[in-house]
Amino acid sequence: MNRFRPTARGRGLLAGLSVLALVGALGLVPAASVAAAEPTNMVLVWNANAVNVIGQPATNTPPGLGQGPPLAALHVAMVQGAIYDAVNAIEGGYEPYLEGLSAPSTASQAAAAAQAGHDVLFRITPAANTTVRDRIDAMLTASLAMIDASTAKTQGIAIGAAAAAEMIRVRGGDGRTDVEPFIPSNDVGKWRLVGPLNANVQGQFATVTPLTLKRPDQFQTEGMPDVTSPEYAAEFNEVKALGAQVGSSRTDAQTLMAGFYTANPLFYYNAGLRVIATNEGLSTSEQARLFVKTSFAGADALIDCWANKKIWYAWRPQTAIHEAANDGNPLTSPDANWTSLFATPGYPDEPSGYNCYTGGFWQSARYFFGTDKYAFSLTSPGVPANPDAGNPIGVPGSTRTYSRFTDVIRDTINGRILNGFHFRTADVHGAWIGKKVAQWVDRHYFEPVD
Numbered sequence: 001m002n003r004f005r006p007t008a009r010g011r012g013l014l015a016g017l018s019v020l021a022l023v024g025a026l027g028l029v030p031a032a033s034v035a036a037a038e039p040t041n042m043v044l045v046w047n048a049n050a051v052n053v054i055g056q057p058a059t060n061t062p063p064g065l066g067q068g069p070p071l072a073a074l075h076v077a078m079v080q081g082a083i084y085d086a087v088n089a090i091e092g093g094y095e096p097y098l099e100g101l102s103a104p105s106t107a108s109q110a111a112a113a114a115q116a117g118h119d120v121l122f123r124i125t126p127a128a129n130t131t132v133r134d135r136i137d138a139m140l141t142a143s144l145a146m147i148d149a150s151t152a153k154t155q156g157i158a159i160g161a162a163a164a165a166e167m168i169r170v171r172g173g174d175g176r177t178d179v180e181p182f183i184p185s186n187d188v189g190k191w192r193l194v195g196p197l198n199a200n201v202q203g204q205f206a207t208v209t210p211l212t213l214k215r216p217d218q219f220q221t222e223g224m225p226d227v228t229s230p231e232y233a234a235e236f237n238e239v240k241a242l243g244a245q246v247g248s249s250r251t252d253a254q255t256l257m258a259g260f261y262t263a264n265p266l267f268y269y270n271a272g273l274r275v276i277a278t279n280e281g282l283s284t285s286e287q288a289r290l291f292v293k294t295s296f297a298g299a300d301a302l303i304d305c306w307a308n309k310k311i312w313y314a315w316r317p318q319t320a321i322h323e324a325a326n327d328g329n330p331l332t333s334p335d336a337n338w339t340s341l342f343a344t345p346g347y348p349d350e351p352s353g354y355n356c357y358t359g360g361f362w363q364s365a366r367y368f369f370g371t372d373k374y375a376f377s378l379t380s381p382g383v384p385a386n387p388d389a390g391n392p393i394g395v396p397g398s399t400r401t402y403s404r405f406t407d408v409i410r411d412t413i414n415g416r417i418l419n420g421f422h423f424r425t426a427d428v429h430g431a432w433i434g435k436k437v438a439q440w441v442d443r444h445y446f447e448p449v450d
Helices: 042-055 071-091 109-124 130-144 151-171 230-242 252-260 265-279 284-312 317-322 353-369 406-418 424-444
Strands: 373-380 398-404
Touching (some): 042 071, 042 109, 071 265, 109 151, 230 317, 252 398, 252 406, 265 373, 284 424, 398 406
Antiparallel strands (some): 373 398
């Protein structure tokens, strides 16, 4: 394999490699360098730790925080931001995210990454949740045990703790834990609660302070086509035919894709990127920069997405199909029994949050490596059957292989129609927001310094 070193904006050519996203419940095991007993994959270890702790349900063994996007994506980004600043304070060469941190060049980057990751995870975990906090402490103990006792290790721990403390301080009061639900409306074309779950999730993210954007609604979409238009009718009839739980025209392959892109992307996107980073032999500092860029772009794309959802308040396909007799469009027809393949999420349609995150994440990877062409694989767990959660039909996990980063975005646009969650415009607009945010991060953050 050709050793690849990204330049300032990650320009260069990548060798095509097929990768599988594999991760254990407790995270990765640090890989130690023979020469200096310094683990070379500690950024990847703590990415896996963060994703698992934040995203795994509290009922799991071991238990996690059970957070879903967008909160989970923001918390993972905070972990990656602290890790990046800690490692960059030692290695240098790039602009920090938060100013004022310094460390000797002799400090252990592995210790810095582990301590920074641990401290942010620990601080975002409620003090009363001692089980998860104990799990996080055990992860740190395992990581630091891989590093020889030395002044370098002590220095790395110190800068990791300082970077985490600064991240927690700056993000205090950002609004992410406020309670501000979306308000349902009975107006035609406007969002209302969708059964069977009738959830109403994390509306406060429409006003959460972004990580990099100037404001939450920095990139605004044009909204959905007018409900009386032929364009709207075409999208209506597409999702009505393809996204139904019962009586759909989907093929078996399309149902598999629908399940693939219903599973939480936080897990399998990050797992796939960890394998890419390993196969490319990225250094600790390169790993830190790759994961801070992708996680920041994904999190800020979700914040911008939620701001747009609040602007447009567009109804979901399930509501639209039930209410078609009242939409004023002669090209649509109602079906009072229509339900989406899986339980519809509890917030407005336009734009698609899944596509905002996907676009931000994979476009950012593309900009880091300087090319869209890359052969890799992603493995999704699919969707287990769970009638109590509104998912009577299960779809097994599967692996999909790609030759370009942006091919994932193409499939996500289609997948979220196939599962009945979105109109096509919402998916396309979500991918657009993701791309715009990834471009913003690439052009304004983590730049090289002379």
